[in-house]
Amino acid sequence: MLLNQIISVKDSIKNWLGNQIFIQKLNNPMGLLVFTTLGLVLGSLIPYLGLGTSTLVIGGIVVLPMIFACMFYHQFGVIFTLIVAFLVQYVGKITSAPIGTSLDGLLLLMIAGILVSQVMKKDWSFAKDPISSLLLFWIYFNIFQVLNPSQESKMAWLFTVRSLAILNLLYFIACYAFSSLKRIQQMLNVIVILATITAIYGLKQEFVGFSSAEKSWIYQDPERFQLFFQWGRMRTFSLFNDAMTFGIMMAYMGLFCLIYATAPMRTFFRGLLVFAAILMFWSSVYTGTRTCFALIPLGFAFYAFMTLKKEVFIGFAVFLAFGAVLVMKGGNSNAVLFRVRSAFEPSEDASVQIRYYNQKRIRPYIYSHPIGFGPGSTGLWARRFTPDSFLAKFAHDSYYVRLAVEEGWIGMGLYMFLLFTVLRRALYFYLRVRDPLIKTLYLSLLTSLFMLAVANYPQEAIVQLPTSLVSYVFFAAVVRLKDFDPFYQSIVAKAKINNVLSQ
Numbered sequence: 001m002l003l004n005q006i007i008s009v010k011d012s013i014k015n016w017l018g019n020q021i022f023i024q025k026l027n028n029p030m031g032l033l034v035f036t037t038l039g040l041v042l043g044s045l046i047p048y049l050g051l052g053t054s055t056l057v058i059g060g061i062v063v064l065p066m067i068f069a070c071m072f073y074h075q076f077g078v079i080f081t082l083i084v085a086f087l088v089q090y091v092g093k094i095t096s097a098p099i100g101t102s103l104d105g106l107l108l109l110m111i112a113g114i115l116v117s118q119v120m121k122k123d124w125s126f127a128k129d130p131i132s133s134l135l136l137f138w139i140y141f142n143i144f145q146v147l148n149p150s151q152e153s154k155m156a157w158l159f160t161v162r163s164l165a166i167l168n169l170l171y172f173i174a175c176y177a178f179s180s181l182k183r184i185q186q187m188l189n190v191i192v193i194l195a196t197i198t199a200i201y202g203l204k205q206e207f208v209g210f211s212s213a214e215k216s217w218i219y220q221d222p223e224r225f226q227l228f229f230q231w232g233r234m235r236t237f238s239l240f241n242d243a244m245t246f247g248i249m250m251a252y253m254g255l256f257c258l259i260y261a262t263a264p265m266r267t268f269f270r271g272l273l274v275f276a277a278i279l280m281f282w283s284s285v286y287t288g289t290r291t292c293f294a295l296i297p298l299g300f301a302f303y304a305f306m307t308l309k310k311e312v313f314i315g316f317a318v319f320l321a322f323g324a325v326l327v328m329k330g331g332n333s334n335a336v337l338f339r340v341r342s343a344f345e346p347s348e349d350a351s352v353q354i355r356y357y358n359q360k361r362i363r364p365y366i367y368s369h370p371i372g373f374g375p376g377s378t379g380l381w382a383r384r385f386t387p388d389s390f391l392a393k394f395a396h397d398s399y400y401v402r403l404a405v406e407e408g409w410i411g412m413g414l415y416m417f418l419l420f421t422v423l424r425r426a427l428y429f430y431l432r433v434r435d436p437l438i439k440t441l442y443l444s445l446l447t448s449l450f451m452l453a454v455a456n457y458p459q460e461a462i463v464q465l466p467t468s469l470v471s472y473v474f475f476a477a478v479v480r481l482k483d484f485d486p487f488y489q490s491i492v493a494k495a496k497i498n499n500v501l502s503q
Contacts, residue, residue, distance in 0.1 A: 070106055071113030074177035078473065079190050081106050081170065085466035086194045090239040093217040103469075104162060107169045114176050127172055129479045131425060134418045135172075139165045141411060148374040153385040156376030160406075163463055164375060170469050174476035181438065181484040184477050188441070191470055192260070195253040196276040202238035202246060202283040210234070235288040245464040247289025248455050252448040254280035255299040259447060263440035291458050299451045306430075306443060355397050355458075362394060362405060372408035399460040419453050426478045434487035441481055445474050 070077035084103055142164040146157050178184045210218070218225055218234075228235050228243065235243040254277045261273035284292050297320060304316045366372075373391060376382060379402065382392040396402040403412040426449065430442035452471060455461035462471050482488045 067109060071109050072117070074110055074113065074173055075183055075187070077106065077110045077113070078170065078174050078177050078187060081110075082190060082194060082466065082469060082473070085469045086198065086239060088465060089241045092241070093213050103465075104166050107166060107173065110173045111169055114173065127175060129175075129425075130421055131418070131475055131479055132172070132175070134414075134421055135168055135475075138414060138418055139168055141407070141414060142375055145371070145374050145407070145411075148371055150369055150372070150377075151374030152377060152389055153381075156381040156385040157374055158376075159381045160376035163468065167468055168472060171472040171475050174473050175479055178476055178480040181481070184441070184481060184484075185437075187473060188260070188477065191473065192253070192257055192273070192276060194466075195249060195257075196279060198238045198240075198246065199250060199276070199279040199283040202236045202250070202286065203279070205234075205236040205238065206283075206286045230288060236283070236286045238283070240465075242464075243287040244289050244291065244459050244461075245467060247284050247287030247292035248295065248452075248459065248461050249467055249470075250280040250284035250287070251292035251295040251299065252451040252455075254278075254284065255296065255303065255451065256444045256448045259303060259444040260440065263437045265437075291455055291461070295451050295455055298454060299447055302450050303443070303447050306446070354395075358395055358397070359401055362396075362401070366404045366409055370408045370410050372404070372406045372411055375406050377406050378402055397460075398458060399456040399463060402460065419449075419456075422475055422478060423449060423453065429478065429482040429488070432488055432491070433482055433485040435485045438481050438485045441477070445478055449474055449478075 070080060081103060084106065088103065142161050145151065145161070146154060148157075151157055174187070178187070205214075218228055228237070236246065237243045238246045240246050257273045257277035257280065261270045261277070281296065284296070300316050300319060304312045376385070377389070378391045378394055378396050382389060386392050391405065394405070396405060400412060400416075403415055407415070423446065426442055426446040430439060430446055433439050433442065449471070452462045452467070462468060
């Protein structure tokens with residue numbers, strides 16, 4: 001009898017602690033007591049510790065709560081990860097510390113937090129979507145590429161698989177975190193704010209100049225200097241390491257903001273979104289990235305086609321006419337306008353012709369290697385680990401070409417099917433939801449993701465930080481937004497009832 005009582009008390013204490021720590025996450029009197037006690041104890045001990053020990057303790061006080069917050073407050077974790085992704089390249093110009101690996105650690109911590117939460121409450125509905133299945137298959141495909149007999153360097157595979165597999169985990173974390181429409185909106189607003197800050201810093205580089213750390217970083221590498229200094233002027237790159245990533249982000253996020261501004265909201269916030277879009281488009285001009293110059297009118301055309309509204313078509317026509325006059329009448333003396341004009345004259349661009357030649361040259365190798373030469377067989381990691389190989393010297397430029405070479409035509413087909421599925425699902429939900437805000441958000445996401453899918457042909461657009469993580473958040477928003485539309489949920493409920501009755 002006594003043993004049964006002891007076991008019962010033990011189980012009660014265990015359940016109570018589990019509820020306090022894992023369900024309420026110490027957001028209760030117990031948590032207040034624990035943290036207050038720790039604060040008093042540490043505050044009393046620090047004056048008696050040495051400088052090194054005190055620094056470690058203070059660092060732990062800051063880092064440990066951040067780790068805890070990322071593990072169990074996944075909305076905060078995703079926001080913090082996005083902030084790190086936007087700043088990691090800028091910080092890399094100041095310090096040589098391996099800041100990039102912090103993203104991997106954050107993602108793995110958040111996945112661990114989800115697994116712990118699932119012990120208490122099993123719910124995997126957030127991952128039940130064709131996009132989730134395809135992303136998982138894409139991760140497995142890249143992991144098993146380590147067995148590819150054509151892979152020359154396992155280290156190149158290891159460094160490449162990080163971006164192809166580990167960073168994909170943010171999609172599942174975001175799906176789990178998006179438990180309400182308010183949370184999705186909050187996350188998208190954070191991305192808009194970060195992109196706006198990026199645009200402002202790009203304008204600062206253009207009109208105020210580069211910092212001493214940025215100048216030192218540019219002049220460290222002659223090839224890097226030649227990449228940025230073109231037509232007698234420096235291209236801006238804002239917080240990132242290359243102007244291409246910056247320019248493409250300004251293009252798709254600028255249009256995202258304009259479409260988002262058409263949603264039902266207060267005039268003040270609509271004005272802020274339009275102002276942010278203007279800053280992004282303005283900043284994109286100084287990047288010298290021809291891809292972004294072509295993406296903006298293409299995105300506008302896609303948006304006009306999707307809405308089929310007369311006023312949108314008129315606005316698009318005015319935009320095209322204004323842009324054509326500005327570019328064509330600007331003269332060759334203006335380097336910025338000349339760069340913009342060259343984006344619409346590919347037949348006269350020598351670099352475009354070189355790309356066509358490289359693609360034709362590599363085609364027989366792609367046909368003969370259905371699973372490719374393995375991740376990391378081209379580009380940066382190939383030049384580092386297999387510098388004498390033929391592919392290390394091959395300029396793939398296009399992400400689709402890179403996929404065809406590294407993953408083979410099978411891997412490229414799989415990735416293209418993934419992008420197609422994302423766009424198809426976004427279009428499917430956009431046509432079926434009725435809530436004005438959700439419908440507008442779907443159109444914003446659909447247009448931006450379409451622009452990224454197109455940008456992947458001339459550039460490696462979707463895999464560069466922070467666009468890679470932003471795209472995974474967009475994928476998750478596509479999957480979760482429809483869950484908060486009453487009309488769509490009523491259709492789903494009726495379909496379930498009909499299936500039950502038919503059985």
